[in-house]
Amino acid sequence: MATKRLVLNFPPHLIDQPVTYQLITKYKLRVNILRARITPKEWGRLVVEVSGTKKNLDAALQFVAQLGLDVKPLAQDVRWHEDRCIECTACTSICPTGALSVTRPEMRVSFKHEKCIACELCLPTCAYGAVEIMF
Amino acid sequence: MAKTIQEINEKIKSGRAVVFTAEEVIGVAKSKGLKKAALEVDVVTTGTFAPMCSSGAYFNVGHTKPRIKLGGGKVTLNDVPVYTGLAAVDLFLGATAIPDDDPRNRIHPGRFAYGGGHVIEDLVAGKDVKLVARAYGTDCYPRRKLETLLRLEDTNQAVLFNMRNAYQNYGVAVNLSDRIIYTYMGVLQPNMRNATYCSAGQLSPLLNDPFYLAIGMGTRIFLGGGVGYVVGSGTQHNPGVPRNDRGVPRAGAGTLAVTGDLKLMQARWLRGAAFTGYGSTLAVGIGVPIPILNEEILRCTMVTDADIVAPIIDYSDAYPKGIPGNLGEVTYARLKSGSITVNGKKVPTAGLSSYARAQEIATILKGWIQGGEFLLTEPVTTLPSVDSGIVFKPLNERPINNNSSAS
Numbered sequence: 001m002a003t004k005r006l007v008l009n010f011p012p013h014l015i016d017q018p019v020t021y022q023l024i025t026k027y028k029l030r031v032n033i034l035r036a037r038i039t040p041k042e043w044g045r046l047v048v049e050v051s052g053t054k055k056n057l058d059a060a061l062q063f064v065a066q067l068g069l070d071v072k073p074l075a076q077d078v079r080w081h082e083d084r085c086i087e088c089t090a091c092t093s094i095c096p097t098g099a100l101s102v103t104r105p106e107m108r109v110s111f112k113h114e115k116c117i118a119c120e121l122c123l124p125t126c127a128y129g130a131v132e133i134m135f
Numbered sequence: 136m137a138k139t140i141q142e143i144n145e146k147i148k149s150g151r152a153v154v155f156t157a158e159e160v161i162g163v164a165k166s167k168g169l170k171k172a173a174l175e176v177d178v179v180t181t182g183t184f185a186p187m188c189s190s191g192a193y194f195n196v197g198h199t200k201p202r203i204k205l206g207g208g209k210v211t212l213n214d215v216p217v218y219t220g221l222a223a224v225d226l227f228l229g230a231t232a233i234p235d236d237d238p239r240n241r242i243h244p245g246r247f248a249y250g251g252g253h254v255i256e257d258l259v260a261g262k263d264v265k266l267v268a269r270a271y272g273t274d275c276y277p278r279r280k281l282e283t284l285l286r287l288e289d290t291n292q293a294v295l296f297n298m299r300n301a302y303q304n305y306g307v308a309v310n311l312s313d314r315i316i317y318t319y320m321g322v323l324q325p326n327m328r329n330a331t332y333c334s335a336g337q338l339s340p341l342l343n344d345p346f347y348l349a350i351g352m353g354t355r356i357f358l359g360g361g362v363g364y365v366v367g368s369g370t371q372h373n374p375g376v377p378r379n380d381r382g383v384p385r386a387g388a389g390t391l392a393v394t395g396d397l398k399l400m401q402a403r404w405l406r407g408a409a410f411t412g413y414g415s416t417l418a419v420g421i422g423v424p425i426p427i428l429n430e431e432i433l434r435c436t437m438v439t440d441a442d443i444v445a446p447i448i449d450y451s452d453a454y455p456k457g458i459p460g461n462l463g464e465v466t467y468a469r470l471k472s473g474s475i476t477v478n479g480k481k482v483p484t485a486g487l488s489s490y491a492r493a494q495e496i497a498t499i500l501k502g503w504i505q506g507g508e509f510l511l512t513e514p515v516t517t518l519p520s521v522d523s524g525i526v527f528k529p530l531n532e533r534p535i536n537n538n539s540s541a542s
Contacts, residue, residue: 086184086406086418086489090321093329093473093485104471107490124244124322124411125485127186128418 003051005034005117007077009070010044019064020046027060028052034117047074047118077134078118080111085130091122100131138428143177144510154178154504156497157338157425157436164437169430178504178511179436181343182357182422182496183335185488186408188319189299189370190230190417192255192397195291196266198224203268204276210268212254212285223276227296228254230417243412244317250415253407255295258287259359260402293397295359295405299369301421303341303389304376304445307332307465307484309477312451317412321487323450330447330475330482335493336440336467340423341389343436345382346521347374349425351514356393357422357500360404362509363395365423368518373527383438385464386446389518393421404496420492422500426511440467447477457529 008019015038023029035047050057064071080100087109092102099115100122102108111131122131146152153176155163160179164172196205204223211217214234218227232251239246257264268281287293308320309327316323321331336342344350354365369390376388404420427433446461448454465475470484503509519525 087491088185088489089486090331091485093483094322094324102473104473106494107471107486109491124317127321127408127410127487128406129248129409 001051002054002057003049004057005047005049005074005114007072007074008046008048008064009072010038010046011068011070012041012043014068015040015042015044017067019067019069020048022063023050023060027056027063029056029060035119049117074116074118078113078116079132079134081130081132082111084128085109085126086128088127090125090127091131094121094125096121138177138426140426140428140511140513143426146177147504147510148507150505150507152177152504154180154501156494156501157181157343157438158494158497160433160436161337161439164433169434173427173430173433176427176433178501179343179425179427179433180422180497180500180504181335181340181425181436182338182420182493182498182500183301183340183488184404184420184492184496185333185335185418186319186410186416187297187300187302187419188231188416190255190295190297190419191228191251192258192293192295193221193225193227194293196224196226196285197289197291199278199281201278202276203278203281204270204273205268205281208268208270210266212266213249213257213264214267215249215251215254217251230255231414233415245412246409247411247413247415248409250407250409252415252417253409255397255417256402256405256407258293259397259400259405261287287398294394295363295397295400296366296394297369297419298392299371299390300393300419301340301369301391301423302334302387303339303345304384304443305333305387306448306461307445307470307475308450308454309447309462309482310451311449314451316451317410318450319410319413319416320450321485322411327477327480327482330470330477330484331487332445332467332470332484333487334443334445334467335488335490336443336471337438338490338493338497340421341391342383342438342443344423344425344432345378345384345435345438347389347518348435349428349432349514350391350423351517353512353515354423355509355512356424357420357496357503358393358395358400359397359420360401361395361399363393363421364512365514366392366394368392371527372519372525374519374521374523374525375527378521379442379444381438381442382435383443385444391421391518420496422496424500424504424509424511440471443467445470447475
């Protein structure tokens with residue numbers, strides 16, 4: 001079983017395609033929708049976590065690419081700039097998954113990519129531009 | 136047997152000074168006992184790194200040909216207005232100044248992504264900034280327009296001058312209302328779903344010298360990565376705040392005014408800060424050395440996070456309305472554990488002051504002193520203390536009477 005977090009970008013002419021349905025029924029993937037923005041006539045964006053056998057995942061990604069969707073790993077869209085972070089810990093209390101966390105009592109802040117779901121709750125709390133999310 | 140600063144400096148010069156950070160000294164004093172430790176330890180270093188709003192810098196940018204009178208005119212640095220009510224080419228840049236109509240600030244809550252603090256950071260980082268000026272022109276200073284790129288090294292003088300830094304303790308902010316609020320203590324979630332605090336606690340300079348016995352006017356300090364000096368007490372310096380039996384204030388009390396040569400500082404320790412929905416400011420790194428002249432001074436540096444309490448304040452209603460009181464007090468040890476309990480409710484906490492960076496500053500300053508490159512100074516005069524009679528007054532509003540013909 002492999003799990004991937006992906007950002008699927010739908011060009012305007014494809015936003016009414018039931019892609020998620022296909023991922024589940026045809027490719028037997030467990031799909032968790034983390035974030036979705038779909039507006040008529042605009043690019044749609046889906047942030048999903050998909051799990052399945054490697055074979056099915058690869059086939060599903062091929063299908064989706066062939067359809068004309070743009071697929072990127074979520075990791076690329078979420079950036080923690082360690083050089084800008086001052087480790088004040090302001091962000092750590094709001095992060096729902098613990099992607100942004102603090103070790104105690106040293107009070108060192110760190111970011112775990114794989115836990116981030118791009119919920120953006122941390123963005124307004126960081127005064128130093130250390131978290132950047134391209135959503 | 137009391138030590139003198141002169142004796143300590145002799146030890147520093149010969150590389151024999153015994154120096155600990157304010158965190159390390161807690162363990163040292165506990166294991167050796169107060170008496171022995173006071174004889175052996177020469178200096179305790181403190182540190183803090185957090186937003187400090189009453190900060191700024193003044194510059195002399197040099198004269199143009201023909202000359203221009205920036206004084207009394209309109210000048211911006213990277214679109215941030217600077218104060219020109221000074222001599223012809225002297226400018227004052229405040230940390231919280233923001234561009235006149237920044238689109239990023241127009242829509243609620245506003246990002247305040249760039250302001251005076253960011254200009255200071257950019258200058259210290261060696262970047263070019265845009266200087267745009269309009270002057271009213273005089274016979275001796277005829278020029279009326281100036282637009283130029285400017286770098287810190289181009290200026291004659293560039294001096295950091297912060298009227299209020301290093302607050303001795305502060306409050307803990309919560310939000311009792313049912314809407315998110317945007318404050319200088321960060322984004323506060325409704326129904327007390329988070330609490331923020333802003334202090335370096337046991338590393339904080341003035342919390343390690345609660346009665347200002349060691350720190351005074353002229354004290355040499357680590358400031359913004361370079362060397363600076365305490366000018367005196369800062370604005371809102373309020374020594375009369377209630378204290379615990381060790382003299383540690385139970386709420387925000389004393390403050391410091393500090394200054395230093397900006398050209399010798401580093402961007403790592405002077406960072407522009409953007410508080411969503413509130414404004415822009417400057418995060419400043421400060422480290423103050425405390426000479427261990429006697430047992431009493433050492434005892435004060437042994438303060439721990441568990442010894443320092445802060446009041447919990449509602450920023451949704453009580454604070455904006457100026458209503459005194461609090462929802463209780465909590466120790467910094469509790470705050471730094473990640474959650475506190477208020478009225479039976481578990482509230483997650485978040486800091487605004489970087490303890491990790493405060494540690495780093497105290498350690499850097501320790502290194503400077505051990506390395507013989509940083510000598511302590513004798514304060515020229517002490518900061519006003521509890522017997523000074525200082526009272527922190529609110530603004531007494533008095534109407535301006537426009538009808539009176541008598542003056």
